[in-house]
Amino acid sequence: MAVLISLLLALSSVFFTGPAFAATYLEGLLPNGNFEESPKPTDLKKTVIKGKYSLPKWEINGSVEYIAGGPQPGGMYFAVAHGIHAVRLGNEASISQTIPVKPGSLYALTFGASRTCAQDEVLRVSVPPQTGDLPLQTLYDSFGGDVYAWGFRATSNEAKVTFHNPGVQEDPACGPLLDAVAIKELFPPMPTRDNLVKNSGFEEGPHLLINSSTGVLLPPKQEDLTSPLPGWIIESLKAVKFVDKKHFNVPFGLAAVELLAGRESAIAQVLRTVPNKLYNLTFSIGDGKNGCHGDMMIEAFAAKDSFKAPFKSRGKGEFKTVSFKFKAIAARTRLTFFSSFYHTRIDDFGSLCGPVLDQVRVLSIRKP
Numbered sequence: 001m002a003v004l005i006s007l008l009l010a011l012s013s014v015f016f017t018g019p020a021f022a023a024t025y026l027e028g029l030l031p032n033g034n035f036e037e038s039p040k041p042t043d044l045k046k047t048v049i050k051g052k053y054s055l056p057k058w059e060i061n062g063s064v065e066y067i068a069g070g071p072q073p074g075g076m077y078f079a080v081a082h083g084i085h086a087v088r089l090g091n092e093a094s095i096s097q098t099i100p101v102k103p104g105s106l107y108a109l110t111f112g113a114s115r116t117c118a119q120d121e122v123l124r125v126s127v128p129p130q131t132g133d134l135p136l137q138t139l140y141d142s143f144g145g146d147v148y149a150w151g152f153r154a155t156s157n158e159a160k161v162t163f164h165n166p167g168v169q170e171d172p173a174c175g176p177l178l179d180a181v182a183i184k185e186l187f188p189p190m191p192t193r194d195n196l197v198k199n200s201g202f203e204e205g206p207h208l209l210i211n212s213s214t215g216v217l218l219p220p221k222q223e224d225l226t227s228p229l230p231g232w233i234i235e236s237l238k239a240v241k242f243v244d245k246k247h248f249n250v251p252f253g254l255a256a257v258e259l260l261a262g263r264e265s266a267i268a269q270v271l272r273t274v275p276n277k278l279y280n281l282t283f284s285i286g287d288g289k290n291g292c293h294g295d296m297m298i299e300a301f302a303a304k305d306s307f308k309a310p311f312k313s314r315g316k317g318e319f320k321t322v323s324f325k326f327k328a329i330a331a332r333t334r335l336t337f338f339s340s341f342y343h344t345r346i347d348d349f350g351s352l353c354g355p356v357l358d359q360v361r362v363l364s365i366r367k368p
């Protein structure tokens with residue numbers, strides 16, 4: 001019990017004061033979630049952690065290294081964007097931690113992760129019975145500060161969070177680096193009378209790591225029931241980025257999404273519609289004021305209709321709002337968005353970027 005209480009305290013419960021909720025919810029780093037609490041020097045053999053329970057608050061399995069960011073012996077360089085320390089998961093190694101959660105609630109884990117040597121490194125995240133594989137071959141940010149989110153729905157009052165490297169490389173130490181892990185309970189918004197789109201302004205999303213200015217990548221193949229961006233499906237091959245007002249220009253509210261991998265980076269939502277009814281789709285397209293310049297275009301698809309919204313980015317954080325009509329052909333209409341083009345930042349060709357999408361609205365058009 002004492003352990004549970006200290007876990008809850010460490011998870012920095014905050015009080016939610018909205019009208020519908022009056023309960024505490026979880027948000028923040030997991031206990032020793034930034035790995036700044038070190039194993040004892042006697043539990044380290046060079047960088048390899050000896051013993052299942054030697055990394056404070058975590059359980060380890062297999063070859064896990066405790067790393068300090070910067071140049072490494074042997075000539076490698078590991079960027080640790082969040083704090084100083086990180087762990088590296090060797091072949092088939094894993095770390096896990098059990099945390100208290102509310103059964104039935106939706107959560108997003110946010111974590112800083114990067115590959116260290118092989119192109120095809122994968123990070124497997126699991127909270128049984130859910131599991132997801134994150135391919136790390138695409139570096140979205142050339143400074144190694146990629147932050148990902150992954151969603152799960154709690155099935156009991158405890159969740160065992162595991163990060164596993166399923167790979168087997170020739171060099172057994174090769175594997176993903178994990179430098180911070182946080183969690184946030186999410187409250188999936190409902191459609192309203194004024195808008196059929198849930199979470200239409202992308203305001204409800206994953207936790208943002210302190211001082212992390214790169215946004216949060218929402219990995220491909222996220223289903224709407226467990227998506228870290230409630231209501232939205234990430235259906236593409238590559239990630240979509242959740243961007244915040246503090247570090248990016250967003251057209252409305254506190255957050256938006258950046259479509260940063262061209263046609264490989266799509267986001268969708270299934271709406272309840274009435275067949276043969278006409279609907280008005282409105283959304284905003286802009287740039288995040290993050291050095292992403294040039295001719296941009298968001299393509300939207302709904303039922304049999306498709307639309308193209310061009311936008312010329314001068315990198316000044318401007319946006320425009322466009323609207324289109326579509327006709328529903330079924331009781332469910334899938335609304336999909338992607339960027340027609342690929343972009344990289346003018347100050348850094350290694351960092352992918354793209355148009356920012358915000359404030360998506362769908363309303364039926366009443367006959368005059």
Ligand SMILES: *[C@@H]1O[C@H](CO)[C@@H](O)[C@H](O)[C@H]1NC(C)=O
Binds near residue numbers: 061062092
């Ligand atoms: C530890 O890893 C090995 C090899 O992947 C696996 O067979 C074993 O089940 C794991 N043990 C635990 C407690 O997860």
Ligand SMILES: *[C@@H]1O[C@H](CO)[C@@H](O)[C@H](O)[C@H]1NC(C)=O
Binds near residue numbers: 083210211
């Ligand atoms: C965040 O950045 C500020 C200013 O650079 C610094 O004082 C603070 O310690 C940082 N916080 C963390 C948790 O890294």
Ligand SMILES: *[C@@H]1O[C@H](CO)[C@@H](O)[C@H](O)[C@H]1NC(C)=O
Binds near residue numbers: 280281282323325365
């Ligand atoms: C669609 O919505 C926009 C924004 O509210 C409005 O300006 C436009 O007139 C609407 N179009 C139709 C056909 O209702």
